Amino acid sequence: xxxxxxxxxxxxxxxxxxxxxxxxxxxxxxxxxxxxxxxxxxxxxxxxxxxxxxxxxxxxxxxxxxxxxxxxxxxxxxxxxxxxxxxxxxxxxxxxxxxxxxxxxxxxxxxxxxxxxxxxxxxxxxxxxxxxxxxxxxxxxxxxxxxxxxxxxxxxxxxxxxxxxxxxxxxxxxxxxxxxxxxxxxxxxxxxxxxxxxxxxxxxxxxxxxxx
Amino acid sequence: xxxxxxxxxxxxxxxxxxxxxxxxxxxxxxxxxxxxxxxxxxxxxxxxxxxxxxxxxxxxxxxxxxxxxxxxxxxxxxxxxxxxxxxxxxxxxxxxxxxxxxxxxxxxxxxxxxxxxxxx
Numbered sequence: 001x002x003x004x005x006x007x008x009x010x011x012x013x014x015x016x017x018x019x020x021x022x023x024x025x026x027x028x029x030x031x032x033x034x035x036x037x038x039x040x041x042x043x044x045x046x047x048x049x050x051x052x053x054x055x056x057x058x059x060x061x062x063x064x065x066x067x068x069x070x071x072x073x074x075x076x077x078x079x080x081x082x083x084x085x086x087x088x089x090x091x092x093x094x095x096x097x098x099x100x101x102x103x104x105x106x107x108x109x110x111x112x113x114x115x116x117x118x119x120x121x122x123x124x125x126x127x128x129x130x131x132x133x134x135x136x137x138x139x140x141x142x143x144x145x146x147x148x149x150x151x152x153x154x155x156x157x158x159x160x161x162x163x164x165x166x167x168x169x170x171x172x173x174x175x176x177x178x179x180x181x182x183x184x185x186x187x188x189x190x191x192x193x194x195x196x197x198x199x200x201x202x203x204x205x206x207x208x209x210x211x212x
Numbered sequence: 213x214x215x216x217x218x219x220x221x222x223x224x225x226x227x228x229x230x231x232x233x234x235x236x237x238x239x240x241x242x243x244x245x246x247x248x249x250x251x252x253x254x255x256x257x258x259x260x261x262x263x264x265x266x267x268x269x270x271x272x273x274x275x276x277x278x279x280x281x282x283x284x285x286x287x288x289x290x291x292x293x294x295x296x297x298x299x300x301x302x303x304x305x306x307x308x309x310x311x312x313x314x315x316x317x318x319x320x321x322x323x324x325x326x327x328x329x330x331x332x
Contacts, residue, residue, distance in 0.1 A: 022304050029307050033314045040318040044325055051329065066266065073262050081255040084296045088251070091244035181242065188298075195296045199289045205262075206281045210269035 021185045028189040032196050035159075039200050042152050046207065049144045056141020061211035063128065064149075068119040069209035072112050073201065079108030080198040083167070083191045093181055095174050102171040105194070109164040116157055120150075149208055156204060159197045166190040245301040254295040261288050 050057045086101035123146075127134030130150055135143060170187045173179035179186055265284045273280060293311060294300040302308045 022307070026304065026307055029310050033310055036311070036314050037318065040314075040321070044318075044322055047322060048325060048329060051326075066269075070262065070266055074259060077255060077258045077262065080258075080292065080296055081251055084246075084251050085248065088244045088246065088248065091242060093242075192297055195292050198296075199292050202288045202292070203285050206265050206269075206285055210265060210281065212269040212271070212273070212277050 019183060021183075021188070024185045024189060025192075028192050032192065035196055035200075039152070039155075039203075042148070042155075043203065043207075046148050046152070049141070049148065050211075053139075053141025053144060056139050057145050058211050060138075060142045060145035060149075061208065063123075063126075064209050065119060065122065066209050068115055069205050072115050073205050075108050075112050075115070076198050076201050079105045079112070080195055082108065083194045087184065087187055087191050090174065090187055091181065091184055095181070098187075099171055099174050102167055102174075105167055106164055106171070109160055109167075112160055113157060116153070152204060153208070156197070156200055159193075159200070163190070163194045163197050166193060245298050246295065251295065254291050257291060258288055 082101045082105045086098045086105065089095075089101060090098035123129065124132075128146055129135065130147060135146055167190050170179060170190050173186065261284050265281060268277070268280055268284075271277075299308060299311070
């Protein structure tokens with residue numbers, strides 16, 4: 001690439017050179033693969049212990065509130081829809097609609113965390129938290145089940161917070177005009193992360209809440 | 213970050229920039245993938261599968277139950293990957309095969325672990 005800088009209007013505000021969103025998308029998908037392996041390792045641990053302590057896992061799963069889990073599944077799936085609609089509207093030149101969809105998505109993320117905090121709060125009240133005397137008096141299988149439950153849903157909740165932060169930045173940048181219709185990679189990749197969070201929950205929900 | 217003039221912003225938002233076609237990076241830009249109907253349809257399917265999997269938890273399926281639960285979760289995530297995450301329209305083969313490759317890798321990990329704990 002030559003040293004002479006291209007006109008700022010043709011190549012974006014802070015970098016010269018052709019714009020190729022496929023590169024950024026590849027990077028995002030590689031990151032998503034590492035995330036799949038991160039949670040995959042935890043699911044492997046879950047699978048082995050569920051096999052070893054089948055009855056304890058069944059009994060411990062009965063202590064979870066299915067209503068909370070189902071509500072959060074619906075909230076997260078709906079937020080995934082609104083993110084994909086935000087990208088759709090943004091790319092066809094409707095930034096205001098895109099921002100409204102993003103705002104709705106952020107509210108869904110917040111609702112998810114509020115429901116999750118009520119759920120965890122109820123568990124804490126019943127003496128179910130890592131290293132709690134009541135939990136430690138239960139069997140080895142129950143201790144493992146709740147250890148995995150708090151680790152995996154906690155790690156997932158951290159991902160929800162990160163995804164909300166990224167989407168909030170996208171919402172602000174569209175408002176300020178620094179996220180452009182012809183350069184939507186930031187919004188698209190933020191959306192990919194949000195969908196990943198949804199996919200992980202799609203597996204977490206039945207495996208922890210619906211052991212029959 | 214340098215401040216943009218209003219004119220520069222308008223030029224970047226204009227979809228007739230010839231650069232967009234030159235470099236082959238026009239994936240989705242100015243021509244969004246899918247349609248509102250399609251995405252709402254996928255959402256409805258995901259909600260329906262959620263209620264199905266909740267209802268199934270009270271059926272007496274025995275050992276088959278975990279298979280059914282995982283099949284529904286796999287179907288739901290396939291819908292999200294292809295539709296919401298735009299893999300259906302992906303024109304870069306490298307990106308398209310990444311997730312299947314990782315899932316095969318994960319299946320090998322889980323399969324080998326199970327041969328270990330079942331036949332040790």
